[in-house]
Amino acid sequence: MTPDEAIAEQERLRPLVSTRTDPGLVVRHVAGLDVSYADDDRLAAAVVVLDAESLETVDSAVVSGKADFPYVPGLFAFRELPSLVEAMKKLTVAPDLLVCDGQGLAHPRRFGLACHLGVVTGVPSVGVAKTPMGQFTMPDDVRGAHTDLVDDGEVVGRTLRTREGVKPVFVSVGHRIDLDRACAEVLRLCVTRLPETTRRSDSLGRAQLR
């Protein structure tokens, strides 16, 4: 897979993204996905499913793999998606929403990791990134405060203060969910700056690396 082929793949799948939330969507089980890297090209893809209400872990899976695609901004999904999909296949509990570590529509071609994973699995998804991909004004320092994330003149996501006194996170729609709902779901997963889904999948992944 060359970078050009990867870009063509994104443009081919992009039209399949939906920004609509199914009227009857009930998010009971939320999955967090993340990939950790070793010094060489070894990696560990982890997915943890939480009960959205109690935030208790109800299922998890992790797979070891090799990074066969370099990290290229804009093509991030081609590095992590294969292993993440493998990890998801090992789950026993089917998640109602995927919380990805990275961007969704806040991407140069409007098809970040969250969109890609959502389209490939068909499961609603949202991207939560730690660094922005676009312009924004800082939201108030109050949990829940938010501002638009703009790129090339269009709103591609939202900054979200998940906790007072910390930098905001950057939320963007992945697939089959609207921005308001995406932010609401992310906020209820946050006890500290990052969603519990992200924190737990992150620790599971790096533990697997040892």
Add this chain to the structure above:
DNA sequence: GCGACAG
């Protein structure tokens, strides 16, 4: 040509 550029 130069700077930016998720993890």
Add this chain to the structure above:
DNA sequence: ATCTTGTCGC
């Protein structure tokens, strides 16, 4: 992503 304990501040 990764290198990493204690420490400053609310």
